[in-house]
Amino acid sequence: MRDLTALPHHPRRRPGLRQVLPDLALGLIAALGLAPFNVWGATVLALGALTWRLSRRQPHAVFWHALAAGTGWFALSMSWIVEPFLVEPEIYGWMAPFALLLMALGGALFWAIPIWLAARLSPTWRGRAVNIAAALVLSDWLRGWIFTGLPWAQIGQVWIGTPIAQSAAWIGAIGLSLLTAAIALLPTLFWRPLGKTLYGFLPGTVAAIALTGGLWALGLARLAQPLPPDRDSIIRIVQPDAEQHLKWDPEWSGIFFRRLLDLSAEPRRRDLVIWPETAVNFLLEDAGDLLPIMSQAADAPLVMGIQRRDGSRYFNSIAWLNRDASLGPIYDKFHLVPFGEYIPWGDAMAKIGISAFAAQQGNGYSPGPGPETLPGDEIIPDFQPLICYEAIFSQHLRATENRPSWLLQATNDAWFGTFSGPYQHLEQAQLRAIESGLPLLRAANTGISAVIDPYGDIRASLGMGEIGKIDAALPAALPETFWIRWGNAPTLILLALIFGTTMIRRRA
Structure with a gap:
Protein backbone atom coordinates (compact mmCIF):
# COMPACT_ATOMS: atom_id res chain seq x y z
CA MET A 1 0.00 0.00 0.00
CA PRO A 226 -36.96 31.96 28.07
CA LEU A 227 -35.79 35.53 27.79
CA PRO A 228 -36.74 38.09 30.44
CA PRO A 229 -39.97 40.01 29.71
CA ASP A 230 -39.62 42.94 27.33
CA ARG A 231 -39.28 46.42 28.74
CA ASP A 232 -42.28 48.72 28.76
CA SER A 233 -40.66 50.89 26.10
CA ILE A 234 -41.87 51.16 22.51
CA ILE A 235 -39.20 52.18 20.03
CA ARG A 236 -39.86 53.27 16.46
CA ILE A 237 -37.15 52.65 13.84
CA VAL A 238 -37.56 54.70 10.67
CA GLN A 239 -36.20 53.58 7.29
CA PRO A 240 -36.52 56.23 4.53
CA ASP A 241 -34.84 54.21 1.72
CA ALA A 242 -32.60 57.05 0.56
CA GLU A 243 -30.58 55.63 -2.32
CA GLN A 244 -26.95 56.62 -2.12
CA HIS A 245 -26.72 58.24 -5.56
CA LEU A 246 -29.72 60.45 -4.66
CA LYS A 247 -29.09 60.93 -0.95
CA TRP A 248 -27.28 64.26 -1.24
CA ASP A 249 -29.16 65.58 -4.27
CA PRO A 250 -30.80 68.90 -3.17
CA GLU A 251 -34.20 67.95 -4.59
CA TRP A 252 -34.24 64.35 -3.37
CA SER A 253 -32.82 65.13 0.07
CA GLY A 254 -35.95 67.16 0.76
CA ILE A 255 -38.10 64.19 -0.24
CA PHE A 256 -36.15 61.89 2.05
CA PHE A 257 -36.44 64.37 4.92
CA ARG A 258 -40.20 64.50 4.45
CA ARG A 259 -40.29 60.69 4.54
CA LEU A 260 -38.47 60.72 7.87
CA LEU A 261 -40.94 63.22 9.29
CA ASP A 262 -44.04 61.46 7.98
CA LEU A 263 -42.96 58.01 9.15
CA SER A 264 -42.01 59.41 12.56
CA ALA A 265 -45.40 61.13 12.91
CA GLU A 266 -47.59 58.11 12.08
CA PRO A 267 -49.97 57.62 14.98
CA ARG A 268 -49.19 54.97 17.55
CA ARG A 269 -47.39 54.99 20.87
CA ARG A 270 -43.63 55.46 20.66
CA ASP A 271 -41.26 56.30 23.49
CA LEU A 272 -38.24 56.83 21.22
CA VAL A 273 -37.78 57.35 17.49
CA ILE A 274 -34.55 56.33 15.75
CA TRP A 275 -33.27 57.65 12.40
CA PRO A 276 -30.34 56.02 10.57
CA GLU A 277 -26.77 57.20 10.00
CA THR A 278 -26.42 60.65 8.34
CA ALA A 279 -30.19 60.72 8.00
CA VAL A 280 -30.35 64.39 6.94
CA ASN A 281 -28.33 66.49 4.52
CA PHE A 282 -27.64 69.39 6.90
CA LEU A 283 -25.24 69.81 9.80
CA LEU A 284 -26.47 69.73 13.37
CA GLU A 285 -25.23 73.30 13.84
CA ASP A 286 -27.30 74.43 10.84
CA ALA A 287 -30.52 72.68 11.84
CA GLY A 288 -31.98 75.83 13.38
CA ASP A 289 -35.77 75.93 13.04
CA LEU A 290 -35.84 72.35 11.76
CA LEU A 291 -35.21 70.88 15.20
CA PRO A 292 -38.69 71.80 16.54
CA ILE A 293 -40.24 70.36 13.36
CA MET A 294 -38.36 67.10 13.85
CA SER A 295 -39.26 66.94 17.53
CA GLN A 296 -42.92 67.63 16.81
CA ALA A 297 -43.06 64.88 14.17
CA ALA A 298 -41.43 62.36 16.49
CA ASP A 299 -43.63 63.34 19.45
CA ALA A 300 -41.00 61.54 21.51
CA PRO A 301 -37.24 61.78 22.01
CA LEU A 302 -35.47 61.37 18.67
CA VAL A 303 -32.09 59.71 18.19
CA MET A 304 -30.73 60.61 14.76
CA GLY A 305 -27.64 60.10 12.69
CA ILE A 306 -26.34 63.51 11.66
CA GLN A 307 -23.11 65.22 10.73
CA ARG A 308 -21.82 68.01 12.94
CA ARG A 309 -19.05 70.59 12.93
CA ASP A 310 -16.73 71.72 15.70
CA GLY A 311 -14.47 74.47 14.45
CA SER A 312 -12.70 73.12 11.38
CA ARG A 313 -13.45 69.49 12.26
CA TYR A 314 -16.43 67.41 11.16
CA PHE A 315 -17.93 64.39 12.88
CA ASN A 316 -20.22 61.52 11.93
CA SER A 317 -22.53 61.59 14.93
CA ILE A 318 -25.63 60.38 16.71
CA ALA A 319 -27.58 63.09 18.54
CA TRP A 320 -30.40 62.81 21.07
CA LEU A 321 -33.17 65.37 20.51
CA ASN A 322 -35.51 65.87 23.45
CA ARG A 323 -39.27 66.35 23.19
CA ASP A 324 -38.83 70.10 23.67
CA ALA A 325 -36.37 70.24 20.73
CA SER A 326 -33.37 70.71 23.00
CA LEU A 327 -30.29 68.61 22.37
CA GLY A 328 -29.25 65.84 24.71
CA PRO A 329 -26.17 63.58 24.56
CA ILE A 330 -24.13 63.41 21.35
CA TYR A 331 -21.94 60.52 20.27
CA ASP A 332 -19.20 60.89 17.65
CA LYS A 333 -18.10 57.90 15.63
CA PHE A 334 -14.53 57.07 16.61
CA HIS A 335 -13.69 53.99 14.50
CA LEU A 336 -13.64 55.56 11.06
CA VAL A 337 -13.37 53.77 7.73
CA PRO A 338 -9.91 54.34 6.20
CA PHE A 339 -10.18 56.09 2.84
CA GLY A 340 -13.96 56.08 3.24
CA GLU A 341 -14.40 58.51 6.14
CA TYR A 342 -10.88 59.75 6.50
CA ILE A 343 -7.62 59.74 4.58
CA PRO A 344 -4.38 58.91 6.40
CA TRP A 345 -2.35 62.13 6.67
CA GLY A 346 -5.60 63.84 5.69
CA ASP A 347 -4.49 67.45 6.18
CA ALA A 348 -1.54 66.97 3.87
CA MET A 349 -3.60 65.01 1.33
CA ALA A 350 -6.30 67.70 1.29
CA LYS A 351 -3.75 70.18 -0.02
CA ILE A 352 -3.43 68.13 -3.20
CA GLY A 353 -7.17 67.58 -3.56
CA ILE A 354 -7.56 64.08 -2.06
CA SER A 355 -10.50 63.72 0.31
CA ALA A 356 -12.32 60.85 1.99
CA PHE A 357 -14.62 58.82 -0.21
CA ALA A 358 -17.78 58.87 1.91
CA ALA A 359 -17.38 62.08 3.92
CA GLN A 360 -19.80 64.74 2.78
CA GLN A 361 -18.30 67.60 4.75
CA GLY A 362 -14.72 68.81 4.78
CA ASN A 363 -12.02 66.42 3.62
CA GLY A 364 -12.97 63.71 6.07
CA TYR A 365 -14.31 63.10 9.54
CA SER A 366 -12.46 63.39 12.81
CA PRO A 367 -12.70 60.51 15.31
CA GLY A 368 -14.70 60.79 18.51
CA PRO A 369 -13.25 59.93 21.93
CA GLY A 370 -14.24 56.24 21.94
CA PRO A 371 -16.98 53.80 22.99
CA GLU A 372 -19.59 55.31 25.28
CA THR A 373 -22.74 54.42 27.13
CA LEU A 374 -25.25 57.22 26.62
CA PRO A 375 -27.95 58.00 29.19
CA GLY A 376 -31.59 57.56 28.23
CA ASP A 377 -34.52 59.02 30.11
CA GLU A 378 -37.14 57.82 32.58
CA ILE A 379 -38.53 55.36 29.99
CA ILE A 380 -35.56 54.54 27.74
CA PRO A 381 -32.59 52.92 29.53
CA ASP A 382 -28.92 53.64 28.85
CA PHE A 383 -27.57 52.39 25.52
CA GLN A 384 -24.33 52.06 23.58
CA PRO A 385 -24.38 53.63 20.11
CA LEU A 386 -22.51 52.07 17.20
CA ILE A 387 -22.32 53.84 13.86
CA CYS A 388 -22.15 51.68 10.74
CA TYR A 389 -19.16 49.35 10.74
CA GLU A 390 -18.27 50.01 14.37
CA ALA A 391 -20.65 47.10 15.01
CA ILE A 392 -18.28 44.59 13.39
CA PHE A 393 -15.70 45.09 16.15
CA SER A 394 -16.40 42.85 19.14
CA GLN A 395 -13.84 44.61 21.31
CA HIS A 396 -15.88 47.82 21.40
CA LEU A 397 -18.57 46.05 23.42
CA ARG A 398 -16.10 45.58 26.29
CA ALA A 399 -14.68 49.10 26.23
CA THR A 400 -17.39 51.12 27.98
CA GLU A 401 -17.17 51.99 31.67
CA ASN A 402 -20.79 51.11 32.38
CA ARG A 403 -22.67 48.21 30.83
CA PRO A 404 -25.57 49.51 28.68
CA SER A 405 -29.04 47.97 28.59
CA TRP A 406 -29.14 47.77 24.79
CA LEU A 407 -27.13 48.47 21.66
CA LEU A 408 -28.05 50.88 18.88
CA GLN A 409 -26.57 50.59 15.41
CA ALA A 410 -27.27 53.47 13.03
CA THR A 411 -25.98 52.66 9.57
CA ASN A 412 -26.14 53.58 5.90
CA ASP A 413 -25.82 50.26 4.10
CA ALA A 414 -26.70 51.87 0.77
CA TRP A 415 -22.95 51.90 0.17
CA PHE A 416 -22.87 48.09 0.19
CA GLY A 417 -25.27 47.35 -2.67
CA THR A 418 -27.99 44.71 -2.37
CA PHE A 419 -26.24 41.38 -2.92
CA SER A 420 -24.13 40.40 0.07
CA GLY A 421 -22.81 43.38 2.03
CA PRO A 422 -25.98 44.43 3.90
CA TYR A 423 -26.80 40.82 4.80
CA GLN A 424 -23.32 40.13 6.14
CA HIS A 425 -23.41 43.40 8.07
CA LEU A 426 -26.76 42.46 9.63
CA GLU A 427 -25.48 39.04 10.65
CA GLN A 428 -22.51 40.59 12.42
CA ALA A 429 -24.95 42.76 14.37
CA GLN A 430 -26.74 39.56 15.41
CA LEU A 431 -23.41 38.19 16.62
CA ARG A 432 -22.77 41.31 18.73
CA ALA A 433 -26.11 40.73 20.47
CA ILE A 434 -25.19 37.13 21.31
CA GLU A 435 -21.70 38.03 22.54
CA SER A 436 -22.94 40.80 24.81
CA GLY A 437 -26.28 39.36 25.92
CA LEU A 438 -27.85 42.67 24.89
CA PRO A 439 -30.64 43.45 22.43
CA LEU A 440 -29.54 45.43 19.39
CA LEU A 441 -31.76 47.82 17.47
CA ARG A 442 -30.60 48.59 13.95
CA ALA A 443 -31.68 51.63 11.93
CA ALA A 444 -30.47 51.33 8.33
CA ASN A 445 -31.00 53.95 5.68
CA THR A 446 -32.01 51.57 2.88
CA GLY A 447 -32.24 48.35 4.93
CA ILE A 448 -31.95 46.09 6.70
CA SER A 449 -33.42 47.72 9.81
CA ALA A 450 -34.13 45.25 12.58
CA VAL A 451 -34.92 44.51 16.21
CA ILE A 452 -32.56 41.79 17.45
CA ASP A 453 -32.98 40.08 20.81
CA PRO A 454 -30.08 38.93 23.07
CA TYR A 455 -30.10 35.50 21.41
CA GLY A 456 -29.41 37.15 18.06
CA ASP A 457 -32.89 36.37 16.73
CA ILE A 458 -34.52 38.97 14.50
CA ARG A 459 -37.92 39.88 15.90
CA ALA A 460 -38.87 42.43 13.26
CA SER A 461 -37.18 43.82 10.19
CA LEU A 462 -37.51 46.01 7.11
CA GLY A 463 -35.88 44.58 4.01
CA MET A 464 -33.64 46.19 1.44
CA GLY A 465 -35.26 49.02 -0.48
CA GLU A 466 -38.33 49.23 1.76
CA ILE A 467 -39.81 52.48 3.02
CA GLY A 468 -41.34 52.07 6.43
CA LYS A 469 -41.03 51.88 10.18
CA ILE A 470 -40.80 49.29 12.93
CA ASP A 471 -42.65 49.78 16.21
CA ALA A 472 -41.42 47.27 18.75
CA ALA A 473 -40.98 46.78 22.46
CA LEU A 474 -37.41 46.97 23.65
CA PRO A 475 -36.19 43.46 24.55
CA ALA A 476 -34.67 43.07 27.99
CA ALA A 477 -30.99 42.27 28.45
CA LEU A 478 -29.54 38.99 29.69
CA PRO A 479 -26.99 38.91 32.52
CA GLU A 480 -23.43 39.76 31.55
CA THR A 481 -22.01 36.98 29.39
CA PHE A 482 -18.82 35.03 30.02
CA TRP A 483 -17.34 36.57 26.89
CA ILE A 484 -18.00 40.11 28.12
CA ARG A 485 -16.13 39.27 31.34
CA TRP A 486 -13.18 37.46 29.78
CA GLY A 487 -13.13 38.45 26.11
Missing part, protein backbone atom coordinates in the same frame (compact mmCIF):
# COMPACT_ATOMS: atom_id res chain seq x y z
CA ARG A 2 1.24 3.45 -0.89
CA ASP A 3 2.45 5.53 2.07
CA LEU A 4 -0.07 8.36 2.13
CA THR A 5 1.47 9.97 5.20
CA ALA A 6 4.68 10.86 3.42
CA LEU A 7 5.00 14.37 2.07
CA PRO A 8 5.28 14.67 -1.70
CA HIS A 9 8.69 15.93 -2.69
CA HIS A 10 8.94 19.00 -4.86
CA PRO A 11 11.91 21.20 -5.65
CA ARG A 12 12.08 24.39 -3.63
CA ARG A 13 10.28 26.53 -6.15
CA ARG A 14 7.02 28.42 -6.31
CA PRO A 15 4.10 26.15 -7.30
CA GLY A 16 2.56 26.80 -10.70
CA LEU A 17 -0.91 28.12 -11.42
CA ARG A 18 -2.32 24.68 -12.06
CA GLN A 19 -1.13 23.52 -8.64
CA VAL A 20 -2.81 26.36 -6.71
CA LEU A 21 -6.09 26.51 -8.66
CA PRO A 22 -7.67 23.82 -6.43
CA ASP A 23 -6.86 25.98 -3.41
CA LEU A 24 -8.43 29.02 -5.06
CA ALA A 25 -11.55 26.95 -5.74
CA LEU A 26 -11.66 25.71 -2.14
CA GLY A 27 -11.50 29.30 -0.90
CA LEU A 28 -14.42 30.25 -3.13
CA ILE A 29 -16.45 27.25 -1.98
CA ALA A 30 -15.69 27.99 1.67
CA ALA A 31 -17.08 31.52 1.26
CA LEU A 32 -20.50 30.05 0.44
CA GLY A 33 -21.01 29.69 4.19
CA LEU A 34 -21.41 33.47 4.50
CA ALA A 35 -24.47 35.53 3.57
CA PRO A 36 -26.31 35.58 1.28
CA PHE A 37 -25.66 31.86 0.65
CA ASN A 38 -25.36 30.64 4.28
CA VAL A 39 -24.27 27.10 3.31
CA TRP A 40 -22.15 26.50 6.40
CA GLY A 41 -21.48 22.89 5.37
CA ALA A 42 -19.63 24.14 2.29
CA THR A 43 -17.27 26.08 4.56
CA VAL A 44 -16.54 23.10 6.81
CA LEU A 45 -15.94 20.73 3.89
CA ALA A 46 -13.81 23.18 1.92
CA LEU A 47 -11.69 24.18 4.92
CA GLY A 48 -11.27 20.51 5.78
CA ALA A 49 -10.01 19.72 2.30
CA LEU A 50 -7.78 22.80 2.41
CA THR A 51 -6.29 21.77 5.76
CA TRP A 52 -5.45 18.35 4.32
CA ARG A 53 -3.85 19.85 1.21
CA LEU A 54 -1.81 22.46 3.07
CA SER A 55 -0.59 19.99 5.69
CA ARG A 56 0.81 17.80 2.90
CA ARG A 57 2.64 20.60 1.09
CA GLN A 58 6.29 21.32 1.67
CA PRO A 59 6.51 24.29 4.09
CA HIS A 60 8.14 26.54 1.48
CA ALA A 61 5.12 26.08 -0.82
CA VAL A 62 2.42 26.48 1.82
CA PHE A 63 2.48 30.28 1.48
CA TRP A 64 1.39 30.19 -2.17
CA HIS A 65 -1.31 27.59 -1.66
CA ALA A 66 -2.71 29.52 1.32
CA LEU A 67 -2.52 32.77 -0.65
CA ALA A 68 -4.60 31.23 -3.44
CA ALA A 69 -7.18 29.91 -0.97
CA GLY A 70 -7.40 33.24 0.82
CA THR A 71 -7.83 35.05 -2.49
CA GLY A 72 -10.83 32.86 -3.29
CA TRP A 73 -12.33 33.34 0.17
CA PHE A 74 -12.04 37.14 0.20
CA ALA A 75 -12.87 37.65 -3.49
CA LEU A 76 -16.33 36.19 -2.94
CA SER A 77 -16.99 37.16 0.67
CA MET A 78 -15.86 40.79 0.13
CA SER A 79 -17.25 41.21 -3.39
CA TRP A 80 -19.51 43.99 -2.10
CA ILE A 81 -16.43 46.22 -1.95
CA VAL A 82 -17.06 47.20 -5.58
CA GLU A 83 -20.45 48.75 -4.74
CA PRO A 84 -19.25 52.15 -3.39
CA PHE A 85 -17.39 52.72 -6.66
CA LEU A 86 -20.58 52.13 -8.61
CA VAL A 87 -22.57 54.87 -6.87
CA GLU A 88 -21.00 57.32 -9.33
CA PRO A 89 -19.71 54.88 -11.97
CA GLU A 90 -18.78 57.60 -14.42
CA ILE A 91 -16.20 58.87 -11.92
CA TYR A 92 -15.17 55.88 -9.82
CA GLY A 93 -16.35 52.84 -11.74
CA TRP A 94 -12.93 52.10 -13.23
CA MET A 95 -11.57 51.59 -9.69
CA ALA A 96 -14.01 48.78 -8.79
CA PRO A 97 -12.08 45.77 -10.18
CA PHE A 98 -8.82 47.05 -8.70
CA ALA A 99 -10.51 47.51 -5.30
CA LEU A 100 -11.75 43.92 -5.35
CA LEU A 101 -8.37 42.56 -6.43
CA LEU A 102 -6.51 44.50 -3.75
CA MET A 103 -9.04 43.52 -1.08
CA ALA A 104 -8.83 39.84 -2.04
CA LEU A 105 -5.04 39.78 -2.14
CA GLY A 106 -4.70 41.88 1.01
CA GLY A 107 -7.04 39.61 2.93
CA ALA A 108 -5.27 36.56 1.49
CA LEU A 109 -1.99 37.75 2.96
CA PHE A 110 -3.61 37.57 6.40
CA TRP A 111 -4.15 33.89 5.69
CA ALA A 112 -0.90 33.12 3.90
CA ILE A 113 1.67 34.66 6.25
CA PRO A 114 0.47 33.12 9.57
CA ILE A 115 -0.26 29.77 7.91
CA TRP A 116 3.18 29.69 6.27
CA LEU A 117 4.92 30.54 9.55
CA ALA A 118 2.84 28.01 11.47
CA ALA A 119 3.54 25.26 8.95
CA ARG A 120 7.27 25.74 9.44
CA LEU A 121 7.00 24.98 13.17
CA SER A 122 6.28 21.28 12.79
CA PRO A 123 8.26 18.61 10.90
CA THR A 124 5.22 16.29 10.62
CA TRP A 125 2.19 16.70 8.39
CA ARG A 126 -0.19 16.07 11.30
CA GLY A 127 1.49 18.73 13.42
CA ARG A 128 1.34 21.09 10.46
CA ALA A 129 -2.40 20.48 10.16
CA VAL A 130 -2.97 21.53 13.78
CA ASN A 131 -0.80 24.62 13.37
CA ILE A 132 -2.49 25.59 10.11
CA ALA A 133 -5.92 25.42 11.74
CA ALA A 134 -4.69 27.51 14.67
CA ALA A 135 -3.09 30.03 12.31
CA LEU A 136 -6.38 30.49 10.49
CA VAL A 137 -8.01 31.45 13.79
CA LEU A 138 -5.12 33.75 14.67
CA SER A 139 -5.56 35.41 11.28
CA ASP A 140 -9.18 36.24 12.07
CA TRP A 141 -8.12 37.85 15.34
CA LEU A 142 -5.29 39.83 13.77
CA ARG A 143 -7.60 41.25 11.12
CA GLY A 144 -9.60 42.88 13.89
CA TRP A 145 -6.62 45.02 14.92
CA ILE A 146 -3.96 45.52 12.25
CA PHE A 147 -4.28 48.67 10.10
CA THR A 148 -7.24 49.79 12.30
CA GLY A 149 -8.87 46.39 11.73
CA LEU A 150 -11.43 44.80 9.42
CA PRO A 151 -12.83 41.64 11.08
CA TRP A 152 -15.26 41.04 8.23
CA ALA A 153 -15.69 37.51 6.81
CA GLN A 154 -14.26 35.64 9.78
CA ILE A 155 -14.66 31.91 9.30
CA GLY A 156 -16.74 31.61 12.47
CA GLN A 157 -19.39 33.93 11.05
CA VAL A 158 -20.78 31.06 8.98
CA TRP A 159 -22.64 29.83 12.10
CA ILE A 160 -24.74 32.99 12.51
CA GLY A 161 -28.37 31.97 12.23
CA THR A 162 -27.69 28.47 13.59
CA PRO A 163 -27.79 27.28 17.22
CA ILE A 164 -23.98 26.98 17.20
CA ALA A 165 -23.76 30.77 17.14
CA GLN A 166 -24.95 30.76 20.76
CA SER A 167 -21.45 29.60 21.73
CA ALA A 168 -20.36 33.21 21.13
CA ALA A 169 -21.87 34.13 24.49
CA TRP A 170 -18.94 32.23 26.04
CA ILE A 171 -16.17 32.37 23.44
CA GLY A 172 -17.04 35.28 21.14
CA ALA A 173 -16.56 35.57 17.40
CA ILE A 174 -12.95 34.38 17.52
CA GLY A 175 -14.03 31.36 19.54
CA LEU A 176 -16.51 30.53 16.77
CA SER A 177 -13.61 30.68 14.31
CA LEU A 178 -11.74 28.25 16.57
CA LEU A 179 -14.70 25.85 16.54
CA THR A 180 -14.93 26.10 12.75
CA ALA A 181 -11.24 25.38 12.29
CA ALA A 182 -11.42 22.49 14.79
CA ILE A 183 -14.36 20.84 13.04
CA ALA A 184 -12.60 21.20 9.69
CA LEU A 185 -9.35 19.84 11.17
CA LEU A 186 -10.70 16.63 12.68
CA PRO A 187 -10.86 14.51 9.48
CA THR A 188 -7.19 15.27 8.81
CA LEU A 189 -6.10 14.97 12.43
CA PHE A 190 -7.61 11.49 12.84
CA TRP A 191 -6.79 10.24 9.35
CA ARG A 192 -5.81 6.58 9.31
CA PRO A 193 -4.41 4.47 6.44
CA LEU A 194 -7.49 2.27 5.85
CA GLY A 195 -6.65 1.18 2.32
CA LYS A 196 -8.00 4.20 0.46
CA THR A 197 -7.54 7.86 1.24
CA LEU A 198 -11.25 8.64 1.57
CA TYR A 199 -11.81 5.72 3.95
CA GLY A 200 -9.05 7.12 6.11
CA PHE A 201 -11.10 10.25 6.76
CA LEU A 202 -13.96 8.27 8.28
CA PRO A 203 -12.86 8.38 11.98
CA GLY A 204 -12.23 12.13 11.88
CA THR A 205 -15.43 12.78 9.98
CA VAL A 206 -17.41 10.96 12.63
CA ALA A 207 -15.66 13.05 15.29
CA ALA A 208 -16.44 16.26 13.35
CA ILE A 209 -20.11 15.33 13.04
CA ALA A 210 -20.25 14.50 16.76
CA LEU A 211 -18.66 17.83 17.71
CA THR A 212 -21.00 19.75 15.40
CA GLY A 213 -24.01 17.90 16.79
CA GLY A 214 -22.94 18.51 20.38
CA LEU A 215 -22.47 22.24 19.81
CA TRP A 216 -25.80 22.38 17.99
CA ALA A 217 -27.52 20.71 20.95
CA LEU A 218 -25.91 23.12 23.43
CA GLY A 219 -27.12 26.03 21.32
CA LEU A 220 -30.65 24.66 21.23
CA ALA A 221 -30.55 24.23 25.01
CA ARG A 222 -29.63 27.89 25.44
CA LEU A 223 -32.32 29.03 23.02
CA ALA A 224 -34.89 26.98 24.96
CA GLN A 225 -34.32 29.19 28.01
CA ASN A 488 -10.89 36.52 23.73
CA ALA A 489 -8.30 35.67 26.40
CA PRO A 490 -9.22 31.95 26.70
CA THR A 491 -9.06 31.44 22.92
CA LEU A 492 -5.78 33.31 22.57
CA ILE A 493 -4.25 31.36 25.46
CA LEU A 494 -5.26 28.11 23.76
CA LEU A 495 -3.65 29.25 20.49
CA ALA A 496 -0.49 30.17 22.39
CA LEU A 497 -0.43 26.72 23.98
CA ILE A 498 -0.78 25.05 20.58
CA PHE A 499 2.11 26.98 19.07
CA GLY A 500 4.19 26.74 22.23
CA THR A 501 3.77 22.97 22.43
CA THR A 502 4.78 22.64 18.81
CA MET A 503 7.95 24.66 19.36
CA ILE A 504 8.88 22.61 22.45
CA ARG A 505 8.42 19.34 20.55
CA ARG A 506 10.46 20.68 17.65
CA ARG A 507 13.38 21.44 19.95
CA ALA A 508 13.13 18.11 21.78
